[in-house]
Amino acid sequence: xxxxxxxxxxxxxxxxxxxxxxxxxxxxxxxxxxxxxxxxxxxxxxxxxxxxxxxxxxxxxxxxxxxxxxxxxxxxxxxxxxxxxxxxxxxxxxxxxxxxxxxxxxxxxxxxxxxxxxxxxxxxxxxxxxxxxxxxxxxxxxxxxxxxxxxxxxxxxxxxxxxxxxxxxxxxxxxxxxxxxxxxxxxxxxxxxxxxxxxxxxxxxxxxxxxxxxxxxxxxxxxxxxxxxxxxxxxxxxxxxxxxxxxxxxxxxxxxxxxxxxxxxxxxxxxxxxxxxxxxxxxxxxxxxxxxxxxxxxxxxxxxxxxxxxxxxxxxxxxxxxxxxxxxxxxxxxxxxxxxxxxxxxxxxxxxxxxxxxxxxxxxxxxxxxxxxxxxxxxxxxxxxxxxxxxxxxxxxxxxxxxxxxxxxxxxxxxxxxxxxxxxxxxxxxxxxxxxxxxxxxxxxxxxxxxxxxxxxxxxxxxxxxxxxxxxxxxxxxxxxxxxxxxxxxxxxxxxxxxxxxxxxxxxxxxxxxxxxxxxxxxxxxxxxxxxxxxxxxxxxxxxxxxxxxxxxxxxxxxxxxxxxxxxxxxxxxxxxxxxxxxxxxxxxxxxxxx
Amino acid sequence: xxxxxxxxxxxxxxxxxxxxxxxxxxxxxxxxxxxxxxxxxxxxxxxxxxxxxxxxxxxxxxxxxxxxxxxxxxxxxxxxxxxxxxxxxxxxxxxxxxxxxxxxxxxxxxxxxxxxxxxxxxxxxxxxxxxxxxxxxxxxxxxxxxxxxxxxxxxxxxxxxxxxxxxxxxxxxxxxxxxxxxxxxxxxxxxxxxxxxxxxxxxxxxxxxxxxxxxxxxxxxxxxxxxxxxxxxxxxxxxxxxxxxxxxxxxxxxxxxxxxxxxxxxxxxxxxxxxxxxxxxxxxxxxxxxxxxxxxxxxxxxxxxxxxxxxxxxxxxxxxxxxxxxxxxxxxxxxxxx
Numbered sequence: 006x007x008x009x010x011x012x013x014x015x016x017x018x019x020x021x022x023x024x025x026x027x028x029x030x031x032x033x034x035x036x037x038x039x040x041x042x043x044x045x046x047x048x049x050x051x052x053x054x055x056x057x058x059x060x061x062x063x064x065x066x067x068x069x070x071x072x073x074x075x076x077x078x079x080x081x082x083x084x085x086x087x088x089x090x091x092x093x094x095x096x097x098x099x100x101x102x103x104x105x106x107x108x109x110x111x112x113x114x115x116x117x118x119x120x121x122x123x124x125x126x127x128x129x130x131x132x133x134x135x136x137x138x139x140x141x142x143x144x145x146x147x148x149x150x151x152x153x154x155x156x157x158x159x160x161x162x163x164x165x166x167x168x169x170x171x172x173x174x175x176x177x178x179x180x181x182x183x184x185x186x187x188x189x190x191x192x193x194x195x196x197x198x199x200x201x202x203x204x205x206x207x208x209x210x211x212x213x214x215x216x217x218x219x220x221x222x223x224x225x226x227x228x229x230x231x232x233x234x235x236x237x238x239x240x241x242x243x244x245x246x247x248x249x250x251x252x253x254x255x256x257x258x259x260x261x262x263x264x265x266x267x268x269x270x271x272x273x274x275x276x277x278x279x280x281x282x283x284x285x286x287x288x289x290x291x292x293x294x295x296x297x298x299x300x301x302x303x304x305x306x307x308x309x310x311x312x313x314x315x316x317x318x319x320x321x322x323x324x325x326x327x328x329x330x331x332x333x334x335x336x337x338x339x340x341x342x343x344x345x346x347x348x349x350x351x352x353x354x355x356x357x358x359x360x361x362x363x364x365x366x367x368x369x370x371x372x373x374x375x376x377x378x379x380x381x382x383x384x385x386x387x388x389x390x391x392x393x394x395x396x397x398x399x400x401x402x403x404x405x406x407x408x409x410x411x412x413x414x415x416x417x418x419x420x421x422x423x424x425x426x427x428x429x430x431x432x433x434x435x436x437x438x439x440x441x442x443x444x445x446x447x448x449x450x451x452x453x454x455x456x457x458x459x460x461x462x463x464x465x466x467x468x469x470x471x472x473x474x475x476x477x478x479x480x481x482x483x484x485x486x487x488x489x490x491x492x493x494x495x496x497x498x499x500x501x502x503x504x505x506x507x508x509x510x511x512x513x514x515x516x517x518x519x520x521x522x523x524x525x526x527x528x529x530x531x532x533x534x535x536x537x538x539x540x541x542x543x544x545x546x547x548x549x550x551x552x553x554x555x556x557x558x559x560x561x562x563x564x565x566x567x568x569x570x571x572x573x574x575x576x577x578x579x580x581x582x583x584x585x586x587x588x589x590x591x592x593x594x595x596x597x598x599x600x
Numbered sequence: 601x602x603x604x605x606x607x608x609x610x611x612x613x614x615x616x617x618x619x620x621x622x623x624x625x626x627x628x629x630x631x632x633x634x635x636x637x638x639x640x641x642x643x644x645x646x647x648x649x650x651x652x653x654x655x656x657x658x659x660x661x662x663x664x665x666x667x668x669x670x671x672x673x674x675x676x677x678x679x680x681x682x683x684x685x686x687x688x689x690x691x692x693x694x695x696x697x698x699x700x701x702x703x704x705x706x707x708x709x710x711x712x713x714x715x716x717x718x719x720x721x722x723x724x725x726x727x728x729x730x731x732x733x734x735x736x737x738x739x740x741x742x743x744x745x746x747x748x749x750x751x752x753x754x755x756x757x758x759x760x761x762x763x764x765x766x767x768x769x770x771x772x773x774x775x776x777x778x779x780x781x782x783x784x785x786x787x788x789x790x791x792x793x794x795x796x797x798x799x800x801x802x803x804x805x806x807x808x809x810x811x812x813x814x815x816x817x818x819x820x821x822x823x824x825x826x827x828x829x830x831x832x833x834x835x836x837x838x839x840x841x842x843x844x845x846x847x848x849x850x851x852x853x854x855x856x857x858x859x860x861x862x863x864x865x866x867x868x869x870x871x872x873x874x875x876x877x878x879x880x881x882x883x884x885x886x887x888x889x890x891x892x893x894x895x896x897x898x899x900x901x902x903x904x905x906x907x908x909x910x911x912x913x914x915x916x917x918x919x920x921x922x923x924x925x926x927x928x929x930x931x932x933x934x935x936x937x938x
Contacts, residue, residue, distance in 0.1 A: 401657060404684030404705045405610055411706035412616025416913070427706045434686060434704070 016320050021312050028304045036297040043290045048264065051286050052253045054208060055266035055279040062206045062214060067272040069198055074156050074176050076115045077190055080107055081178050090126045090178060090188040101132065108134045118198055120164075120171050123191040124178075125149060145173065149191055153177050158273050160218035161196065161225065161233045170196055170232050172224070196232070199225055212281030215241070219274050244280075255283060322351040326358060338366040380569055387562070400437070404430055421462055428455040436486060443570075446488075446513070446522070447479040453489050453511065460496055464505025474513040474522070481520050481595050484570050487563050491524045491577070491589050494560060499528030499587075519575070520595030525588045530581040539579060560589065567593065602723050603631040605649040607640035607666065608682070609658045613705070615913040617653060617682070620709045621716070622915035628716055630916060632880060635850065637661025641669055642853040642864045644677070646878060648733045650723050651716070653680045656690055664690065667697035674775030675733070676726030678719040682707050729772060732762045736780050741872040743787060748821040755813050763806060774802055777809055783865065784816045790866030792823045835860055836874055843886050848910050851883060887911065888924045895933050902929045 080086065085103045088094060104124065112119045112134065124132040129150065148159055159173035174192040179185060203214055203225060216224035221236045231239035243258045244265060253266045262283035267276050284291065322345040332340035340362065342355035407430040414422035435452045450472055457470045492509060500507040513522045531539070542561040564577040571594055580588045604621060608614035618630045631647050634640035638660040644652065652670060654663040663681060670677045679699040683690060691702050700722075701715040735758045739751075746754065762776050777800055785797040798819075800812050842859050843851065856879060857867040871879045887909040894905045906917035906929075922928050927935060 401684055405613070408616075408684070408706035409610055409612040412610075412612040412619075415616045415709065416612070416619055423706075427708060430704075430706050438686065 016323065017313060017316050020316050020320075021308055024312055025305065025308045028308060029301065032297055032301045032304065036294060039293050039297070040290060043293060044287065047283075047286045047290065048253055048255070051264045051281060052266060055253065055264075055281075056268070058206050058208060059214065059266070059268040059277045059279055062202060063268065063270050063272075063277055065202050065206075066199065067270065069202070070156075070158065070174065070272060073116060073174060073192060073194070076111070077176055077192070080111045081176070081190060082181055083107060086124065086178070087181055087187070089124065089132065091180070092126075092128060094126075104132060105134060116194060116198075118196075119192055119194045120169065121193040123149075123193070124188060125191060126188040127152070127186070148173070148175060149189070152186065153189070154186055158275075160220065160222040160275075163233050164193075170229065172196065172199075196225060203227070208279055208281045209285045211285055212279065214277055214279050217276040217278060224275055244278075318346065318348070322346040322348070322354075326351075326354060329358065333362055333365070338362060338369060377569075380565070384566065384569065403433065425459055425462055428459050432456050432459070432489075436489075442485055443482045444485050445479060446474065446481045446483050446520075449483055449485065449488050450474060450479075450511070453492055456489055456492065457509070460500060464500065467505035467507075468500055469508040470510070471508075472511045474511065478513050478515070478520055478595070481593065483522075483591075483593050484566055487567060487591055487593075488522055488524065490563050491560060491591065495524060495526040495528070495587070495589075499526040503528065515595060516592075518595060519592050522591040522593070523588055524591070525586060527586040530583040530585060530587050531579065532583075533581075536579060536581050543577060563591075567591070602628045602651055602720075602727075603647065603649040604628050604651040604653060605632045605634065605640060605643055605647065606630055607634040607637065607652065607654040607658065607663065609635050609655060611635065611912060613655070613682075613707070615916075617707060617712065618913045618916045620707075620712055622913070622919055623709075624713050624716070626713070626716060627720070629919070635659075635852070637663065637666045639852045639854060640666055643880070644670065645865065646853065646868050646880065648675070648730060648737070649677065650727065650730070651678045651680065651719060653682065653712075656681060656683045656685070656694075664693050664697065667694060667699060671697040672775070673779055674769075674771040675779075676722070676729060676772065678722050680712075680715050680719070726772075728765065729776065732758060732765065732776050733779070735761065736776075736783060740783055740787065740869050743820065743869060744824065744873055748817065751817050751821070752814055755817060756810065759806075759810060759813060770804060773804060781812065781816065784813070784820065786863065786865040787869060788816070788820055788823060790863045795819075795823070835862075835870055839871065839879070839882075843883060847883070847887050847890060848908055850910065853879065884920055885924060888921055891917070891921065891929070892925070892932065895929055896936070896938065898938055905929065 083104075085100050085107065089100055089104055108122050108124075112122065122134040142162060145159055145162065148157060153175065154177050156177070157175045159175065161170050161172050163170055171193045174194070176190045176192065177186050178188045178190055180187045199216075204227070207213055213227050215226040217236060218224050223231050223234055223236055223239060223241065226232050226239075226241070231241060236242055236244075240259065244256060244263075253264060256263050256265050258265075258280075264281045264283055264286055266279045268279075269276055325345050326342060329340050329342050341359050345351055345355050407426045411423045411426035411430075414420070414426065432452055432455055435448075454472055457472070460468055461470065488511065492511070495509050500509070508527050510525045511522065512525075513520060515521075539560060543564045560577055560579070567576045575592050575594065578590045578592065580590070582588075606614055606617050606621075608617065614633055614635070618633060621628055621630050628651065631649055632643040634643055636659045637654075640652070640654065640658075641661060643649075652666070654666055656663040658666075663683075667679045667681070670679065677698075679694070679697060680701040680703065681690075681694045681699045682703045682705060684705040686704060694702055701718070703711050703715060739754055739758060742754070743751070758780070759777075762773055765773065765776075781798070781800045785795070788795040789797065798812065798816060800809065803809065838860050839856060842856060846855075853864050853868070857864040860867055862870065868879060871882070875882060891905050891909045894900055894908055895902070900908075902918070903914045906912070906914050909917075911917035911920070918928055921932070925932060
C-alpha cells in the first residue's frame with residue numbers, strides 16, 4: 006500500500022530545491038547581466054582610455070618626426086650641401102669635411118639619438134656622417150635611392166646582424182634655387198625617443214602599445230627581440246591582423262583574453278596597437294563575480310540550513326495528517342487529528358478529516374450491521390427452507406412410525422431395527438430442534454455416535470469409527486449440528502463411495518485456548534480443484550449466496566455458522582491427503598466456561 | 601403387584617410397551633390397555649390402576665386431559681407420559697398433573713424400566729388408599745342386591761375406614777369421598793335421567809359427609825323401587841352374544857355399554873352384579889377359553905392363537921393365560937400331549 010517513497014519527492018526537499026534553484030537563477034541572472042554590462046563598460050572604458058593614450062602617443066610621435074625633419078632644414082639649405090648635391094659636382098675634400106662637420110654639429114645640437122646620416126644625391130653618391138654603411142636590405146636600398154618628394158619613414162630594422170635597432174627617415178632635398186629635388190637625407194636614429202614615449206604611455210600594469218608598419222613589420226614593441234621582424238614571425242602573429250582600424254576587440258592570445266585596439270597614424274601610415282589583458286581591465290568584474298559566488302554560497306547554506314526550519318510549520322502538519330490517514334487506512338477508525346497548527350487552513354483540514362473519519366466510522370458500522378443482518382437473514386432463510394422441508398413430514402407421523410417400527414422390532418426381537426429406528430428418531434429430533442443454539446460438545450457427540458451406529462448397522466463388519474474426545478472437553482459449548490454434518494459429508498463421499506470399507510475418526514485437542522475437533526477419514530482425499538472451490542467458499546464472506554445454494558447443508562454452511570457465531574479465526578479448515586484421506590478441523594473457542 | 605394401564609392409540613407401540621413391561625419381570629403388571637382417552641378413563645374408573653402410561657396425542661380424549669382427570673381424584677396414580685414431541689409446554693402440563701416421567705418416542709425399554717423403578721417409592725406411599733377404592737367398587741356391585749339398611753351400614757363402614765386412613769394429605773380423603781359420591785350419582789343418573797347430581801364439596805366434616813351419602817343412598821333406594829327392572833335379564837345374554845362375535849377384535853367398555861344401551865358405569869355395575877365379576881375379567885376369561893380350544897390345533901403357533909383371540913402381545917397373552925389356567929400356553933399344549 007505505502008511503497009517506499011523517495012525522500013527527494015517530499016515537499017521539504019522540493020521546496021529546498023525550488024528555493025535553491027530560484028536563488029541560483031536570480032543570482033546567476035544578476036551575475037550574467039552584471040557581467041555583460043560590465044564587460045561592455047570595460048570595453049567602452051578601454052576604448053576611451055586606448056583612444057586617448059593612442060592619440061597622445063601618435064601626436065607625440067608625429068611631432069617628434071616633424072621636429073626631426075624641420076631641424077634638418079638649416080643643414081640642408083647650406084651651400085655646401087646644395088653644391089654637393091648638384092649634378093656634376095666634383096668632389097672636394099674640404100667641402101666634404103665641411104658637410105660632415107655641419108652634420109655632426111647638427112646631431113650633437115639637436116638629436117643625440119641620431120645614429121647616422123647620409124646625404125644621397127640624385128646620381129647615387131652617398132655621403133655618410135660616420136661610416137659608409139649601405140643597407141643590405143633591398144627594400145631599404147630601394148627606398149633610399151628611389152626618387153621621392155615626400156618625407157618617408159622606414160620601419161625599424163637592425164643594422165647588420167647584431168647592430169642597434171634603427172629607423173630611417175628619408176627627407177627629400179630641394180634645390181634652393183630651382184626648387185627641384187636634388188637629393189635625399191637619410192636620418193638613421195635609434196628608438197630611444199620612441200621607446201621613452203611608449204614606455205611612458207602604458208595601459209594599466211601590463212597593457213602596452215606597439216607599432217606596426219603598413220608592411221606588417223613590427224616597428225616598435227616593448228619586447229625588442231620582435232622589433233624589425235615581420236609580425237607573422239613573432240608571437241604577435243597570434244593576434245588577429247584583420248582588426249579594423251579604430252575598433253576594439255577582445256581576443257584570446259597567449260593563453261589570455263586581451264582587449265586589442267588599433268589606430269592609424271596619419272603621418273606615418275603606421276598602426277598603433279594597444280593591448281591590455283582583459284583580466285586587468287575587468288578587475289571589478291572579477292570582484293563582482295567573487296561577491297556573487299560568496300552571496301550564492303551563503304544563500305546555499307542558508308537554504309539548506311534554515312529552510313527546513315522555516316518549512317516545518319507547513320510540512321509537519323501535513324506529515325501528521327499523513328500518519329493519521331495511514332492509521333485510518335489500516336482500519337483504525339478511531340484515529341482523530343489533534344490541533345496541529347495555528348494556521349487555520351490546517352486546522353480546517355484537521356476538522357474536516359475528523360468529521361470525515363467520524364462519518365466513515367458510522368458508515369462502516371452501519372455497513373457491518375447491515376452485513377451481519379443480511380447474513381443472519383440468509384441463514385434464517387436457509388434454516389426456514391430446511392424447516393419447511395422438514396414440516397412436509399408430519400413429525401407426529403414420523404416419530405410414531407419410527408416407534409411403531411421399533412415396537413414391532415421389539416416384539417419380533419430384532420434389536421438392530423430397534424436401534425436404527427431409535428437412533429434415527431433421536432438424530433432427526435436433534436437436527437430439527439433449535440438449529441443455531443449452543444449445546445455442549447457432549448450432546449453433539451452423543452448424537453454423532455447415534456448417527457454412526459446407524460452407519461455401523463448399514464455396513465456391518467466393514468465400517469469403522471471412533472470418537473475419542475477427552476472428557477475434559479465435553480462441556481465445551483458448540484453450535485448445534487457442526488460435527489455431525491461433517492461426518493455425514495464424509496459418509497456421503499467416503500463411506501458410501503467405498504461400500505462401507507472406510508473409517509472415520511473424531512478426536513479433539515486444545516490449541517492455544519481454542520478447541521479443535523478433527524474429523525478424519527481414510528477416503529481418497531478431496532481433489533485439488535474441488536478443495537480450492539471449498540476453500541474459496543470458506544474465504545468468501547459468509548453472506549455469499551452460493552454458501553446456501555448447495556443440495557445439502559454442507560461444509561460451507563457449517564463454516565459460515567461458526568464464523569458468524571464466533572468470528573475469526575473460528576470455523577472449518579480442510580486438509581486433504583490424496584489417496585490417504587481428509588481431515589476436517591473445526592475450531593471453536595474454548596476455556597471460557599468449559600472444562 | 602402394581603397395576604398398570606397403557607393408553608396409546610398406536611397398537612404396535614401399545615403392544616410394544618405392554619410387552620416391555622411383561623418382559624421386565626418387575627413388580628408391575630398390565631391390567632388393561634386403552635386405544636383412546638375415554639376408554640382409558642373408563643378403565644381407570646373400573647380397575648383403579650396404580651400406574652397410567654399414556655401417549656399425549658390420542659383420539660376422544662388426549663393424554664394430558666386424561667391426566668388432568670386423574671389428578672382431580674388425588675389418588676396418587678403415577679402417570680408416565682410418552683410423546684413424540686419434545687415440547688416444553690406439554691412437559692410442563694404433564695408435570696402439573698403429577699407426571700415425573702416423560703419418555704420420548706421411540707420408547708427405549710431401558711428408559712421405561714428405569715421410569716417404573718423410580719415410581720415404586722411413590723406408589724408405596726399411596727398404595728393403602730386403594731383399599732377404600734376396592735371397597736367402594738365392591739359396594740357399587742351390591743347396590744341392587746342389598747337392602748337399604750345394609751347399604752347404609754356398609755357405606756358407613758367405608759366412610760369410617762376412609763376417615764381413619766393415614767393419608768399423606770387431606771386432599772386424598774376428599775378425593776376418595778368425591779369418587780364415592782360421583783359413582784353414586786352416576787348410578788342414580790343411569791336409573792333416573794332427571795337426577796341432579798348432589799355435590800359434596802371440599803368438606804371433611806364427618807357428620808356432613810355421612811349425611812351426604814345417606815341422602816344419596818335414600819334417593820337410590822327410592823328410585824330403584826320406582827323403576828321397573830326389566831332389561832336386567834337380557835343383559836348377560838346381550839353381552840355374551842357380542843363377545844362371541846367380537847372377541848378376536850378389540851372390545852372397549854364404551855362399545856359394549858353402547859351395545860347394551862347403558863352408560864359405561866351403569867353397565868359395569870350391572871354386569872358385575874349379575875355375573876359376580878367385571879366385564880374385563882369376563883372378556884379375558886372368554887378369550888383364554890377360546891385360546892385353549894385353538895391351541896388344540898397343532899398347526900397354529902402360540903402367537904397366532906393370541907392374535908386370533910384378540911391379543912396382539914404374546915407375553916401379555918401368555919401371562920394372562922397362565923394366571924387363569926395356571927399353565928403357560930406351551931405347558932398347556934404339552935400337558936395335552938400335543
